[in-house]
Amino acid sequence: MEGLVTPTLVKDQTAVVGIGQTKLGKGLPDTELSLACQAISLALDDAGIAPSEVDGLASFTLEPFREVDVSRSVGLGDITFFSQVGFGGGAGCGVVGHAAMAVATGQCETVVAWRARKRADASSRPWAQAAARLSDTAQWTRPFGIIRPVDEIAMLTRRYMHEYGGTRDHLANVAIAFRKHAARNPNSTMGHKPLTRDDYMNARWISEPLCLFDNCLETDGALAVVITSTERARDLRHPPALIHSFAQGIPPQHQTMTNYFTDDPLRGPAWTAAKRLWANADVTPADVQVAQLYDAFSPLIPLSLEGYGFCERGEGGPFTDNGNIEWPDGRLPVNTAGGGMSEAYVHGFNLVLEGVRQIRGTSTSQVEGAEVSLVTSGEGVPTSAILFTGAR
Amino acid sequence: METTWLLPDLSDPTTAPFWEGCARGELLVQACASCGLHRMPPRPMCPRCRSLEIRWEPTSGRGRIWSFIVPHPPLLPAFAAVAPYNAIIVELEEDPLIRFAGNLVTGADGEINEIDPTTIVIGEPVQVVFHQIDDVSLPRWTRVVA
Numbered sequence: 001m002e003g004l005v006t007p008t009l010v011k012d013q014t015a016v017v018g019i020g021q022t023k024l025g026k027g028l029p030d031t032e033l034s035l036a037c038q039a040i041s042l043a044l045d046d047a048g049i050a051p052s053e054v055d056g057l058a059s060f061t062l063e064p065f066r067e068v069d070v071s072r073s074v075g076l077g078d079i080t081f082f083s084q085v086g087f088g089g090g091a092g093c094g095v096v097g098h099a100a101m102a103v104a105t106g107q108c109e110t111v112v113a114w115r116a117r118k119r120a121d122a123s124s125r126p127w128a129q130a131a132a133r134l135s136d137t138a139q140w141t142r143p144f145g146i147i148r149p150v151d152e153i154a155m156l157t158r159r160y161m162h163e164y165g166g167t168r169d170h171l172a173n174v175a176i177a178f179r180k181h182a183a184r185n186p187n188s189t190m191g192h193k194p195l196t197r198d199d200y201m202n203a204r205w206i207s208e209p210l211c212l213f214d215n216c217l218e219t220d221g222a223l224a225v226v227i228t229s230t231e232r233a234r235d236l237r238h239p240p241a242l243i244h245s246f247a248q249g250i251p252p253q254h255q256t257m258t259n260y261f262t263d264d265p266l267r268g269p270a271w272t273a274a275k276r277l278w279a280n281a282d283v284t285p286a287d288v289q290v291a292q293l294y295d296a297f298s299p300l301i302p303l304s305l306e307g308y309g310f311c312e313r314g315e316g317g318p319f320t321d322n323g324n325i326e327w328p329d330g331r332l333p334v335n336t337a338g339g340g341m342s343e344a345y346v347h348g349f350n351l352v353l354e355g356v357r358q359i360r361g362t363s364t365s366q367v368e369g370a371e372v373s374l375v376t377s378g379e380g381v382p383t384s385a386i387l388f389t390g391a392r
Numbered sequence: 393m394e395t396t397w398l399l400p401d402l403s404d405p406t407t408a409p410f411w412e413g414c415a416r417g418e419l420l421v422q423a424c425a426s427c428g429l430h431r432m433p434p435r436p437m438c439p440r441c442r443s444l445e446i447r448w449e450p451t452s453g454r455g456r457i458w459s460f461i462v463p464h465p466p467l468l469p470a471f472a473a474v475a476p477y478n479a480i481i482v483e484l485e486e487d488p489l490i491r492f493a494g495n496l497v498t499g500a501d502g503e504i505n506e507i508d509p510t511t512i513v514i515g516e517p518v519q520v521v522f523h524q525i526d527d528v529s530l531p532r533w534t535r536v537v538a
Contacts, residue, residue, distance in 0.1 A: 122466065139400035139407065140433045143530055144493045145471050145479045145504060147398065151463050155481060159459040162514045205476070208462035208509070253439065260458070260481045260491050261432055 004279040011280060013104040015233040015240030016096070016388070018047025018226030019353045024344035025189055026120035028220040033065040035222035036116035037073045043224040044074075048237050049110060054226075056081035056102050056111030058095040060347065062088055063116065070114075081108040085248075087256060089296055089378030090269065091115075092348040093386040097246035099227040109228060115349035116222035125218070141258045150215055150297060152257040153380060154207040157299040160266055161209065164314030166302060168209065172200040173320035174298040175213040175341060181327055182338025185364045189217055190342040214298040216340035223349045225356065230391070241359035241373070244389040245281035249273030250382045257380055269383040270307025270376065277385050278309065283372050285309040288387075290358045290367040291332055291374040292351035295339040300379045301325070305332075307379060327365040336365040348377050352386070359388050396470040399528045407434050409448045414529040419520045420448040421490055432490045451490075453520040454536070455482040458491055462509045477505040482518055482533055497521065497532045504532070 020042025022028070022035050030038070044051055054076045057067045061084045071079060081102040085094035092115065099111035119125060127148045134142055146152060160166050179195040182188035195213060203211040233240035249272030253262040278284065285308060293304045302316025310332060311319045319325070325334040337343045337354040344350050355375035357363045373388040402411050413420035422434040426443035437444055460480040465472045477495065484490040495504040496512060500521040518533035 128468065133399060133401035135401040135404055137433060138398075141493045142398040143400060143528070144495050144532075145463055145467075145477055146461070146493055147463070147468060147471060151461055151479065154461040154463075155459050155479070158461060158514070159481075162459070205462065205464045207464065208476075255433070258493075260493070263489055 004276065006279050010101055010104045010243070010246065012242050012244055012389070013230055014100040014227055015230050015242045016225045016356045017228055017233045017236045017238060017240055018043040018049060019224070019356055020044070020046055021187070021223040021350070021353060022221050024187060024219050024221035024346065024350070026220060028118065032063070032116040032118055032222070033069055033073070035220070036063070036065070036070055036114050036224070039114055039116065039222035039224040040070065040074050040112050043112060043226050046238070047226040049226055049228070051075045052077040054110050054112055055079055056099060056108035058083050058099040058111055058113040060084060060088070060091045060095065060115055061086040081111065085384070087378070087382040089294060089347045090381040090383040092294070092352055092377040092384065093246065093375055094248050094377065094384035096225060096227060096243065096352055096386055097248065097384060100243040100246055103227060103229055109232070111227045112224055113227060114222060114224035115347050117346050118220040119218040120220045137255055137258060146258065148207070149257060150210055151207045153297045153299060154210045155260060156265060156380070158209050160299060160303070163266065164317065166317035168201070170302060170317035170320050171214055171298040172197050174295070174301045174325070175200055177320070177323070177326045178295065178335045178339045178342040181336050181365050182342035185337045185343060188338040188343040189219060191338060210297060210299070216296045216345035217342070219344040219346055221344060221346050223346055223353055225352060234391070239360050240391050241356040241388040242391055243386060244283070245277050245387040246384070247273040247276035247280065248382070248384045249276070254382065256382060259380065266303065268303060268307060268379050269381065270304050270379045273383050273385045274308045277387060281387050283387065283389070287372050288332065288374045289370045289372050290336060291334050291376070292336070292339070292355045293334050293376050294348045294351060294378045295335060295341050296345065296378060298341065301334065304376055304379045308374065308376065308385070327367065333365065333367055336363050336367070351375050355386070355388050359390050396468070397525050398468070399526060402527065406436055410434060411528065413448065414522055414531055417522055419451045419453045419531055421451050421484070423447050423449045430487050430490050432492065452485050454485040455492070455518055455533070456485065457481070457496070457512065457514055457516050457518060458483045459514060460496070460512050474503055474505045476509065478507060478509050478512060480512070480533065492531060494531055494533045497523070497534060499534060500532070
């Protein structure tokens, strides 16, 4: 892309070779640390790699335990690289990308990256834990009742609808498509429950203009991936999902979630990440056959479709019409395992695993011959994205 | 009930002048004393010229609604008690890139749920008022009657 220097040090040099996940659901008895260890163990077994071979770790800053706790439990060897990425839902592709950079640059050979989370219990949600006084940017919004993440995104959604003519029907398209995909995924938490347009339109409000079905599902569970060199991946048991391109993004003047104070609040971090993602790639948005787009809330889908260049600004809503984001016949099947809204919400890390399954050919809503699979992390917060490709 | 409202820490030197202005009934905006750029929320350095010199400028206190929401429960108890209520973002009349969060009320001491949310329109003109909760004066907004 014009203006960006694009060395190829990382491109295609590494791959995801193992994936693992615990049960996803409500009220799981295990601790986050136990869940993380289980997911990592499953991912290593899936890859056919011994714990002693792991020499790198990548995780979210929000993990409630430390890397050393994982290493001591899983029985890892000498760790020569460990990294964390902040901003919650923006970090998922970031941790995998950090792992890819570390392997590609010789800081380590095999990395596990994970997310473990227990948020199904309402009392565990940060907004419900009132601080004595607000000293960060929350002081500019929370005293006015803009409290929960859904309130923060609802404010941008109303403006988006005003500027571009987006409608609740567009948001319903998103919710219904993901529920259909979840119905095909036996590991999803909501697949057993069909969702109709009437259900959507009659649902209770959470923060107008967003209703119940515009929200993700807070879930307990853990997921992990194993990243190693593409060279090593050739000898392992699964088709590797090559990390073709990776980017993070913080746009100028960005304020996470409550991004109302910039010149152009609807031009979010996706735009920044996309610029680097496509600059470093050999493919374009038109080549992407399947996408996992971060969906803590339904309006993040039109915003991400625009930010990553699948359509023009303001056209993300109409893009969802006519089954365009539905498997198998849509122009771009999105969130083929059900996403955060209908599979599980584990800070978007389940999207990373589904992006890998599409390259392996093992999704429950498999896009025939998928060779280019996009995964994005949270829009509205400092974010990240990865393009997975098949081995050529 | 109002003691459980979410309120700012008034001791942060970067943001305290804003809240002190509110306490005097003035809506202030932080400006760079070197290049004049307005910035909201306040911050220590000018993102245009990197000056650390700051001045606090009075504003007209007038603006237009940029967006709004109507939150419903589950919410913190103090907010659940008045839900559904409105929350708004206001763009400042003289510099629309400066925006403030607030609530649309009928007067300084009106509740944040008094106005029928179906009547709220993006772009409608509003005027700041100040509502006292504990030691904090919160900027809220009333409709400008033509």
